[in-house]
Amino acid sequence: MTLLNLVLKVFLMPGTLVLDRLGVSIEEDGGVMRSFINMCFWGTIGLWIALKYLT
Numbered sequence: 001m002t003l004l005n006l007v008l009k010v011f012l013m014p015g016t017l018v019l020d021r022l023g024v025s026i027e028e029d030g031g032v033m034r035s036f037i038n039m040c041f042w043g044t045i046g047l048w049i050a051l052k053y054l055t
Contacts, residue, residue: 014041 015034019026026034 011042012038014038 012034015037016026018037019029019034022033024033
């Protein structure tokens with residue numbers, strides 16, 4: 001596994017875990033729910049970092 005594949009796997013992990021928990025496959029979802037979950041998760045992390053260190 002290359003470093004880029006590892007980074008990609010970690011980046012997509014929150015959405016993948018939620019889909020697994022809901023019992024929905026990635027093919028059934030089409031990536032919409034997974035993308036939304038990832039955006040919310042990483043957006044929250046980014047906002048927290050920005051507010052903590054840039055204000």
